[in-house]
Amino acid sequence: MLDNLTQRLAKVVKTMRGEARLTESNTAEMLREVRMALLEADVALPAVREFIAKVKEKALGEEVISSLTPGQAxxxxxxxxxGALMGADLGPEASQLSFAQQPPAIILMxxxxxxxxxxxxxxxxxxxxxxxxKKVLTVSADVYRPAAIAQLQSVTQQVGADFFPSTAQDKPVDIALAALDWAKKHHHEVLIxxxxxxLGIDEEMMKEIAAVHGAxxxxxxxxxxxxMLGQDAINTAKAFNDAxxxxxVVLTKLDGDSRGGAALSVRHITGKPIKFAGVSEKLDGLEAFDAQRMANRILGMGDILALVEEARKGVDEKAAAELAAKVKSGGKFDMNDFKAQLAQMKKMGGMAGLMDKLPAQFQQAAAGANMDQAEKQVRRxxxxxxxxxxxxRAKPELIKAARxxxxxxxxxxxxxxxxxxLTQFEQMQSMMKKLSGGGMMKMMRSMKGMMPGMR
Structure with missing residues (x-):
């Protein structure tokens, strides 16, 4: 996302060496680069103007401490x-959902x-x-799009939440009220x-959703x-905000966005915080939005916190503890354990997913690695x-030529x-003996050595 801005800033940082402070003349070039990068990323012009004015105001005259160059400052x-443009100035609680009402807390999408x-x-x-x-109930008030209700029922069942059925013959307000009544009677804490x-904004749609909201x-x-909508995102945001x-705001398809302008514009246009970002097509690909962390990612500083969270989600702590206990007590690390370790890595988003969250310098260091090839090898x-x-699987030493x-x-x-x-398995088995269940960094280094192009 906003790769162009990352590259432009890196280039200008290199040119601004040896000056003691930030001045109008030595910041002008960089601000011009930032302005161009934002406009190319489809950020709305009013947001760009306000952003550049604020950066200029804060930057001019700022002393450059000895550990920084003017470019870094x-x-x-x-x-x-x-971060402020995307809502960091609103505080971390602004991106949290509110449940401060008699259950169920109703979320209208x-x-x-x-x-x-x-x-x-x-x-x-x-x-x-x-x-x-939370105990969650979902309901579809979309009576126009073919299969919309069936689609919601399917995804709700996949995630293990409860679904309230509706039909295309029902009225949206009646559907919403019936679902609310059901949620109350069955003690659901959240109704979505x-x-x-x-396909476009129309008056009828706005009246209908306003009626559901009022009910x-x-x-x-x-x-x-x-x-990925770019400037169109700004127009629709304004229309919905007025109605x-x-x-x-929830931003979807952030993973497929090379420009990223919507993330920087929608908050500016609506004045409302971005609460979630869709970062993959998978059903667990939704992250609570953190504006300052997103700013770090845009500037190539990586998102180590997201990486840690991904690891925490991906690692089955009970299974990890059982494996550690097995190895410590002298049990052999076998093929079943090896397969479980590969599955853990996959759950953490695979090699490509992990690399995306690392700072730019690490990404550059691994630029020659073929992530797709690494993923294929794991599958193989x-x-x-x-x-x-x-x-x-239990006794790999049995595997000779015929087998x-x-x-x-x-x-x-x-x-x-x-x-x-089998060679890679033996390397992992040997490492497990040395680790006896500890040392995440050693584990990662070993995995790195097993991946093609990552040595």
């Missing part, structure tokens, strides 16, 4: 103001068709169920209402917008293990691939 100002609203309802239900331990979207009086009204008392290794018998040929044929690979995988 200016990047610091840009980082703080980027608004937005155009095609922005990922229904999938986001499912993702939000999963987030609230798993992260906030998916509303109809259109159920939600504590949260979230505007869902596609981060509804929005409480926050799992396929080879799946072709083994339970006995072979290798059978396993290779079953996995659809060459025997050399099986040999390579």
């Amino acid at each position: 200016l990047v610091g100002v840009v980082q703080r103001e980027l 608004a937005g155009l068709q095609g922005v990922g609203k229904t999938t986001t309802v499912g993702k939000l239900a999963k987030y609230l169920k798993e992260q906030k331990k 209402i998916d509303t109809a979207g259109r 159920v009086k939600p504590i949260e009204t979230l505007f869902v917008v596609d981060a 509804l008392p929005l409480t926050g 290794m799992v396929g080879i293990i799946d072709s083994m018998t339970p006995q072979e 290798k040929r059978r396993i290779a044929a079953g996995a659809g690979v060459q025997v050399q691939e099986v040999n390579r995988m």
Whole structure:
């Protein structure tokens, strides 16, 4: 996201060496680069103007401490103001959902068709169920789009939340009120209402969603917008903000956005905090939005906190403790354990997902690595293990020439691939003996050595 801005800032930092303070003349070039990068990223012109004015005001005359160059000092100002532009100045509590009402807390989802609203309802239900331990009910008030109700039912079932059925013959207000009554009777803590979207803004849609809002009086009204819409995102944000008392914004498809202007513009236009960001198509691909962390990512400083959270989500702590206990007590690390370790890495987003959250210098260091190739190799290794018998997985030392040929044929690979995988397994087994269940960094270094192109 906003890769262009990251590259432009890095270039200007290199040119601003040796000056003692930030002045109008030595910041002018950098501010011009920042302005161009923001406009190219589809950030709304009013937001760009205000942003540049604030950076200029804060930067001029700022002393450059001995550990920084003027360029680095200016990047610091840009980082703080980027965070403020996306809502960091509102404080961390602004991005939290409010549950301060008699249950159920009602969340109304608004937005155009095609922005990922229904999938986001499912993702939000999963987030609230798993992260906030809430009993969640979803309902679709979209009576126009074919299969909208069935789609919401499907994603709700996948995430393990409850679903209230509706039909295309019902009226949206009646659907919302019936779902609210059901939620109260069955002690749901949160009710999420998916509303109809259109391909464009029209008066009828705004009247309908305003009527639903008036009937159920939600504590949260979230505007869902596609981060790839660019300038169109600004127009729809303004229309919805005028029609509804929005409480926050959800940005979808942030992972597919090379420009990222919507993230910087929507908050400026609506004045409402960005509460969530969709970072992948998977149903767990929804993150609580943190403006300062997003500013760090834009500036190539990485998002180590997100990486730690990803690791915490991905690691099955009970399984990790059991493996540590097994190795400590002298038990052998076998193929089942090896497969479980590969699955853990996959749950953390795979190699590409992990690399995306690292600071720019680490990403550059691994620029030559073929992440797709690494992911493929992990999948191939799992396929080879799946072709083994339970006995072979428990006692890999049994695997000799004839067994290798059978396993290779079953996995659809060459025997050399099986040999390579067994070598990597032995490396991991040896490392496990030394670790006896500790040392995450050693574990990561070992995994790195196993991946093609990452040595």
